[in-house]
Amino acid sequence: MSKLAIYGGKIEVPKGLFIPYPKITRSNRKAVNRVLDREILWGLDTPEVKGLEREWAKYVGTKYCLTTNSGTAALHCAIHAVGIKPGDEVITTAYTFLASASAALHHNAIPIFVDIFPDTHQIDYNKIEERINGHTKAIIPVHIEGMPCDIDKIKKIARKHNLFLIEDAAQAHGALFKGKKTGNFGDISIFSLNGTKNLAGGEGGLLNTNNDDFRDRAEMLRTFGEIPERGKPRKYNAYGMGWQYRNNEMCAAFARSRLKTLDKENKRRQENAAYLRENLSDIKALIFQKIPQNRTHVYYLFRIKVDPSKIGLDVNVKKFRMKLQRALQAEGVQADEWQTMPVPGQELFQMMEGYGYGYPWTDVHTRKRIKYNLSEYKITQKLLDTSFVMHSALCYPNGKKLLKHFVNAFHKCFENIDDVLKVDTSIPLKPIHGRR
Numbered sequence: 001m002s003k004l005a006i007y008g009g010k011i012e013v014p015k016g017l018f019i020p021y022p023k024i025t026r027s028n029r030k031a032v033n034r035v036l037d038r039e040i041l042w043g044l045d046t047p048e049v050k051g052l053e054r055e056w057a058k059y060v061g062t063k064y065c066l067t068t069n070s071g072t073a074a075l076h077c078a079i080h081a082v083g084i085k086p087g088d089e090v091i092t093t094a095y096t097f098l099a100s101a102s103a104a105l106h107h108n109a110i111p112i113f114v115d116i117f118p119d120t121h122q123i124d125y126n127k128i129e130e131r132i133n134g135h136t137k138a139i140i141p142v143h144i145e146g147m148p149c150d151i152d153k154i155k156k157i158a159r160k161h162n163l164f165l166i167e168d169a170a171q172a173h174g175a176l177f178k179g180k181k182t183g184n185f186g187d188i189s190i191f192s193l194n195g196t197k198n199l200a201g202g203e204g205g206l207l208n209t210n211n212d213d214f215r216d217r218a219e220m221l222r223t224f225g226e227i228p229e230r231g232k233p234r235k236y237n238a239y240g241m242g243w244q245y246r247n248n249e250m251c252a253a254f255a256r257s258r259l260k261t262l263d264k265e266n267k268r269r270q271e272n273a274a275y276l277r278e279n280l281s282d283i284k285a286l287i288f289q290k291i292p293q294n295r296t297h298v299y300y301l302f303r304i305k306v307d308p309s310k311i312g313l314d315v316n317v318k319k320f321r322m323k324l325q326r327a328l329q330a331e332g333v334q335a336d337e338w339q340t341m342p343v344p345g346q347e348l349f350q351m352m353e354g355y356g357y358g359y360p361w362t363d364v365h366t367r368k369r370i371k372y373n374l375s376e377y378k379i380t381q382k383l384l385d386t387s388f389v390m391h392s393a394l395c396y397p398n399g400k401k402l403l404k405h406f407v408n409a410f411h412k413c414f415e416n417i418d419d420v421l422k423v424d425t426s427i428p429l430k431p432i433h434g435r436r
């Protein structure tokens with residue numbers, strides 16, 4: 001048995017083998033240089049922004065795409081586009097990034113949360129209907145971790161109750177449900193282009209729709225509440241509330257050049273995930289996400305759950321996860337935390353101070369009817385307590401050369417499990433998305 005790296009033993013993963021994401025290529029650099037050479041950095045109808053919108057609409061298969069300066073902004077535009085108003089309620093999953101819910105707050109609307117399925121990590125569609133009331137206007141399902149949620153079932157619920165469907169596909173560029181790309185199922189859908197995402201632009205967002213009216217309303221919110229008229233001088237007249245949510249030329253050019261390799265990179269993520277699943281399958285204490293039939297996962301995140309009882313250990317599962325995670329990190333393995341609590345557990349939702357005076361929860365429609373009770377999101381909390389994630393380790397150009405060391409490190413830890421159980425959980429974890 002070899003000594004664990006956390007106690008001074010040899011580090012399993014050789015330094016420099018792990019390539020951080022995104023690996024910037026010559027054609028990515030050329031794309032950004034093209035913008036600098038052209039000397040057009042911003043504007044309403046600039047070439048890279050227009051090009052990205054055209055190409056992403058084609059890639060997804062929708063009539064329109066608008067690009068914004070973040071996924072959060074795209075979601076806010078979508079919420080406005082379908083006509084959600086102050087005090088209206090939108091339903092989303094408790095296991096997501098804050099923005100799936102806070103974009104509604106930006107519009108003075110109220111997010112309502114639903115717990116998840118423990119095996120797929122996706123919103124539990126059986127619990128959606130009990131959250132619907134006369135104030136509910138939309139469902140925002142999230143294709144979390146890059147795997148499509150059961151969008152057919154959710155769409156059926158939305159249609160039955162006359163609700164809009166806004167797909168949060170921020171983590172699921174190119175993922176397929178029944179062979180069709182995410183972003184095609186909602187009245188509107190959104191994606192994020194931040195630097196960690198499968199399609200990285202640095203920062204930015206994308207909004208897709210087939211509906212002319214939704215597109216125009218989204219564009220209005222994106223542009224200060226003005227109605228841009230193509231080819232005519234700007235009137236500087238805002239018709240409603242709006243923000244400055246435009247994307248910029250350099251991020252758009254970068255994203256366009258990455259779009260050319262998105263499918264190839266997604267394929268590498270899938271191969272890497274399959275390799276890890278196969279080569280770690282003998283460690284019975286590790287549990288992998290269930291992928292239902294007809295879903296193509298693009299692995300924005302690869303989450304691994306632990307269950308020490310499967311190897312006969314009667315220990316606290318959360319503590320076990322924390323110890324194993326630190327031992328793995330010391331070996332050079334990516335084993336990070338992404339989210340530590342259900343979104344409604346965050347202080348924003350527990351204190352409900354919002355914009356001040358408790359808005360938007362205290363507005364005339366809502367009057368503090370809502371309370372975010374943590375006992376309703378136990379499955380999300382359990383998932384986060386008992387698992388960790390890999391992300392950039394699965395990304396191109398990383399492959400078997402790196403992952404075989406990860407597999408060795410896992411085996412090393414489980415062969416020395418008594419030593420893992422002694423790991424000090426106060427050792428700080430490495431930051432997620434940090435370069436190592």
Ligand SMILES: Cc1ncc(COP(=O)(O)O)c(C=O)c1O
Binds near residue numbers: 170192
């Ligand atoms: C599920 C989800 N929705 C929305 C967003 C918001 O995207 P952005 O960071 O581009 O604003 C993110 C970003 O991490 C996300 O993961």
